[in-house]
Amino acid sequence: MSEPKYxxxxxxxxxxxxxxxxxxxxxYARHKIGVIERYCGDFENPEDKAYGRWGGAPIALYRVxxxxxxxxxxxxxAPNDVLExxxxxxxxxxxxxxxx
Amino acid sequence: MNTQPPEHDHDHDHDxxxxxxxxxxxxxxxxxxxxxxxxxxxxxxGVVTADEIRKRMxxxxxGSPHQAARMIAKAWLDPDYKVRMIDDTKAAAxxxxxxxxxxxxxxxxxxxxxxxxxxxxxxxxxxxxxxxxPPSFYVSKAYRSRAVREPRQVLxxxxxxxxxRVDIAVHDSNADLRYVVMPMRPAGTxxxxxAELADLISRDCVVGCALPSEPDNR
Numbered sequence: 001m002s003e004p005k006y007x008x009x010x011x012x013x014x015x016x017x018x019x020x021x022x023x024x025x026x027x028y029a030r031h032k033i034g035v036i037e038r039y040c041g042d043f044e045n046p047e048d049k050a051y052g053r054w055g056g057a058p059i060a061l062y063r064v065x066x067x068x069x070x071x072x073x074x075x076x077x078a079p080n081d082v083l084e085x086x087x088x089x090x091x092x093x094x095x096x097x098x099x100x
Numbered sequence: 101m102n103t104q105p106p107e108h109d110h111d112h113d114h115d116x117x118x119x120x121x122x123x124x125x126x127x128x129x130x131x132x133x134x135x136x137x138x139x140x141x142x143x144x145x146g147v148v149t150a151d152e153i154r155k156r157m158x159x160x161x162x163g164s165p166h167q168a169a170r171m172i173a174k175a176w177l178d179p180d181y182k183v184r185m186i187d188d189t190k191a192a193a194x195x196x197x198x199x200x201x202x203x204x205x206x207x208x209x210x211x212x213x214x215x216x217x218x219x220x221x222x223x224x225x226x227x228x229x230x231x232x233x234p235p236s237f238y239v240s241k242a243y244r245s246r247a248v249r250e251p252r253q254v255l256x257x258x259x260x261x262x263x264x265r266v267d268i269a270v271h272d273s274n275a276d277l278r279y280v281v282m283p284m285r286p287a288g289t290x291x292x293x294x295a296e297l298a299d300l301i302s303r304d305c306v307v308g309c310a311l312p313s314e315p316d317n318r
Contacts, residue, residue: 078252
């Protein structure tokens, strides 16, 4: 297990890598910018496992926190409502800016 | 609450004993037929026995909301256990003799400032070892699409009104982790035993769609 690339509070962008098939990055979260909530450990890539390709190198999984108001135009809940989801390393890029 | 059954007078007949589910004597789908053919082949060739398959199915379905309720009730009473449960939910389950098959379990603590709710938008990921099979609402497209987009309205429809001053955190269980919500201990429960407290915690509380009953209001 290598050292995780991101730590809690790091700003990241969720990518759209255009990969078809059994991917675990929901469409609604793609292109959005959020912060790392925690590093979850390394897991085998479900995009491979779904097709019987077991035994690949585990990759880092992170929980990313997004503001609901950034996700949904016209979101009517409270301003600090958040959504958290799990994103694999290869679907993330540093977003720049100050860590929060 | 009135716990007496309603008076049973006989202005209805008892002929209406239909099964609670549609009979399943419909034609097999192609997948069901393939499954049955494969299963008989595996048994015939001695790869597995029918009993092993049955045992595995029973094992897969052994979870029940009572497992999670026991853990939460213990956490309410024992602050050290609560810390351990938040730190490592699988290990905390093992302490109570509860076997978990999920790779990683995470406990989300409700606080006066934050209410947590869990959804799997992509399919039906669910902490089955601690809660059993997911309820039908959890796998419905309506819940999966709306819980992320308008959690407050969804919660209102479940009878849970979260005030504006409390933030809502929606957790999309979209990959390898599985989540249990630890609700806040309700008022009026001082002096209650672990078993009594566990009775207040329903399945939906652990998904974040309900709040624990108050003791006189079960």
